[in-house]
Amino acid sequence: MCWGQTGIFTFGQAALFGIGGYVVGIVTTKSTLTDIGALLLVAVFAGALVGLLLGIFLFSGKRVGELYVALVTLAISYICERLANSWTLLGSGNGIPGISYPTIFGKKIDSSVGLFFLAFAVFAVALILCIIIVNSQFGLTMNAVRDDEERAEFFGYRRSVIQIAVFVFSAALAASGGALFAVSEGFVSPSMSGLALSTTTVLWVVLGGRGTFYGPLIALTVLQVVNIQMQNALPSLWPILVGLMLLLTMIFLPKGLTSLPSKIRESRRKRVQV
Amino acid sequence: MKLLELKSVTKKFGPLVAVDSASMFIGENEIVGLIGPNGSGKSTLLHAICGRTFATEGIIYLQGIDVTHKPPQIRAKAGMAIKFQLARIYLEKTVRENLLISLQAKDSIWRQLRSASLEAFEAKIAALAEEFQLEEYLTEPAKSLSHGQQQWLEIAMAMAVDPILLLLDEPTAGMSPKERADTSLLIKKASKKCGVLIVEHDLDFIKELCDRISVLHHGKIVASGTPKEIENDPRVKEVYLTRV
Numbered sequence: 150m151c152w153g154q155t156g157i158f159t160f161g162q163a164a165l166f167g168i169g170g171y172v173v174g175i176v177t178t179k180s181t182l183t184d185i186g187a188l189l190l191v192a193v194f195a196g197a198l199v200g201l202l203l204g205i206f207l208f209s210g211k212r213v214g215e216l217y218v219a220l221v222t223l224a225i226s227y228i229c230e231r232l233a234n235s236w237t238l239l240g241s242g243n244g245i246p247g248i249s250y251p252t253i254f255g256k257k258i259d260s261s262v263g264l265f266f267l268a269f270a271v272f273a274v275a276l277i278l279c280i281i282i283v284n285s286q287f288g289l290t291m292n293a294v295r296d297d298e299e300r301a302e303f304f305g306y307r308r309s310v311i312q313i314a315v316f317v318f319s320a321a322l323a324a325s326g327g328a329l330f331a332v333s334e335g336f337v338s339p340s341m342s343g344l345a346l347s348t349t350t351v352l353w354v355v356l357g358g359r360g361t362f363y364g365p366l367i368a369l370t371v372l373q374v375v376n377i378q379m380q381n382a383l384p385s386l387w388p389i390l391v392g393l394m395l396l397l398t399m400i401f402l403p404k405g406l407t408s409l410p411s412k413i414r415e416s417r418r419k420r421v422q423v
Numbered sequence: 424m425k426l427l428e429l430k431s432v433t434k435k436f437g438p439l440v441a442v443d444s445a446s447m448f449i450g451e452n453e454i455v456g457l458i459g460p461n462g463s464g465k466s467t468l469l470h471a472i473c474g475r476t477f478a479t480e481g482i483i484y485l486q487g488i489d490v491t492h493k494p495p496q497i498r499a500k501a502g503m504a505i506k507f508q509l510a511r512i513y514l515e516k517t518v519r520e521n522l523l524i525s526l527q528a529k530d531s532i533w534r535q536l537r538s539a540s541l542e543a544f545e546a547k548i549a550a551l552a553e554e555f556q557l558e559e560y561l562t563e564p565a566k567s568l569s570h571g572q573q574q575w576l577e578i579a580m581a582m583a584v585d586p587i588l589l590l591l592d593e594p595t596a597g598m599s600p601k602e603r604a605d606t607s608l609l610i611k612k613a614s615k616k617c618g619v620l621i622v623e624h625d626l627d628f629i630k631e632l633c634d635r636i637s638v639l640h641h642g643k644i645v646a647s648g649t650p651k652e653i654e655n656d657p658r659v660k661e662v663y664l665t666r667v
Contacts, residue, residue: 282536285535285536285537285538286523286527286530286534286535286536286538286539286540286541287532287535287536289516289520289523289524289527290524290527290532290535292513292516293513293524296513296515296516297511297513299475299495300507300511300513301524301528302494302495302496302499303473303474303495303496303499303504303505304499304524304525304528304580304584305496305499305500305528305529305584306496306528307496308496310532311532314532
C-alpha cells in the first residue's frame with residue numbers, strides 16, 4: 150500500500166510491527182486481558198497513532214523525496230530497536246517473555262494450528278481490505294500521488310492528507326502483524342522492530358514486485374523456505390547471495406518476480422516476429 | 424468581473440529579478456495571451472500564478488481572493504486549472520483513468536473509498552472524451568496517444584473540473600498545423616465556460632485566438648492590448664517581434 154501504490158518508500162514497517170508486538174506484550178503481562186479482538190484493537194490503535202504522528206512529521210510540510218522518507222523511517226527503526234534494547238519497561242535486551250496464549254470468546258487458542266488459522270484470518274481480512282481500497286476510486290488517487298504528486302496537487306488533491314492516511318493504514322496493518330507475532334511466539338524482542346526486519350520487508354516487495362499483492366507473498370514464501378535450507382548449508386555465503394539476487398532482480402526485473410511470465414511472453418513474441 | 428488580477432507581482436531568485444512588478448488581469452470568458460522572448464519570465468510568472476512558486480512581492484487575486492501565497496491545491500479548489508508545457512498526464516493509466524483522476528480530485532477520501540461518484544463521473548468522462556476527440560482511446564493507456572492527443576488529454580483533464588480560469592503553457596508546442604487548428608477551436612470553446620491565459624511562442628496562433636495580449640521582456644510587462652495594438656506597438660517590435 151505504502152510503496153507500491155502510493156510511492157512512500159518506508160523502512161519503518163518493522164518499527165510499527167514492533168510497536169504492535171510490544172503493546173500486546175505489555176498489556177498481556179501487566180493485565181489479564183487475553184481476548185485477541187481486544188489485543189488486536191489496542192495494537193492497531195497504538196500503531197495507527199504512532200503512524201499518524203510519524204506521517205504528520207513526514208508529509209505535512211512541503212513535498213519530500215522518496216529518499217528522505219526512507220532515511221527518516223530507517224532512523225526510526227533504529228531508534229525503536231535501541232529503545233527496546235535499553236528500556237527496562239520493555240524488558241531491555243531480553244524483551245518480554247511469557248506472553249500468554251490469546252483467547253477468542255473465552256476459548257484459549259494454544260495449538261499451532263489454531264494460531265495459524267487466527268493469523269490467516271487476520272491476513273485474509275487485511276488482504277480483502279487492501280484489495281477493496283486499491284480497486285476503489287481512492288486506489289486511483291494513491292496512484293496519482295505515487296506517479297506525480299505535484300501534478301496531483303494541481304488537480305486539487307490534498308497530497309499530505311492522502312499520504313498520511315495511507316501511512317496510518319499501513320502502520321495499523323504492521324502493528325496487527327506484530328500483535329499476532331507476539332501472541333503466537335509468546336515473546337517479543339528488540340530485533341522484531343529493528344533494521345534487519347525493516348530491510349527484509351523491503352526485500353520482499355522488491356523481489357516479489359512493487360504494486361502487487363501476491364508478489365511480496367511469493368517472495369516471502371520462497372525466501373523463508375530457501376533461507377532455512379541455505380542458512381545451514383552456506384551460513385556465511387547466503388547473505389551475499391541474497392544481496393546478489395536483489396541486485397539482479399532490480400536490474401533485470403525491476404517489476405519483480407511476478408513480471409517474469411510477462412517478460413518471457415514478450416521475448417517469445419519478439420522472437421516469433423523476427 | 425476580473426477573474427484573475429496581478430498587482431505588481433515580482434519574483435526574485437536571490438539577486439536575479441525574474442519578474443519585475445508585473446500587473447495584468449483576465450476577465451470572464453476572456454482569452455489573454457502572454458508572450459515574450461526566451462528568458463523573459465513568462466514561465467516564472469505562470470508558476471507564480473498557479474502556485475508552483477510564490478511571488479516575492481505583489482498580490483495575486485483569484486475572483487477577488489488573495490491567493491498569492493496559497494498552495495496549488497487551494498488555487499485548484501478555487502477554480503484554477505493548468506496545462507503544463509510538457510503534458511503532465513499519467514502515462515501508465517488509461518485515458519478514462521486520467522480523466523477520472525482529475526474529476527475526483529475534490530472528493531473526500533471517504534467518498535473515494537466508497538467509489539460514490541463513479542457513476543456520476545462516467546457520463547462526464549464520455550462527454551469530455553467526445554469533445555476532445557478521445558472517445559476511441561478511453562481504454563488505451565495515455566502513453567499510446569500521439570503528442571497532440573496527450574496535450575488534448577491534459578486540457579480535457581483541466582477542463583473536467585469546470586474551472587473558472589484555465590492556464591495553458593504553450594498548448595500547441597510540437598503540434599501539426601491540423602492539430603493546432605483543432606486546439607484553437609478547443610480553446611475558443613473552453614473560453615465560453617472560463618477565462619483563459621495562454622503562454623505561447625507562436626505569435627500567429629496567439630494573434631488570432633486572444634482578446635488581449637501582454638508582452639513580457641526582461642521580467643517586465645512592456646505592452647498590453649489587443650492583438651492589433653500589440654502588432655503595431657513600436658516597443659514590442661523592438662523587443663520581441665524583431666527577434667522572432
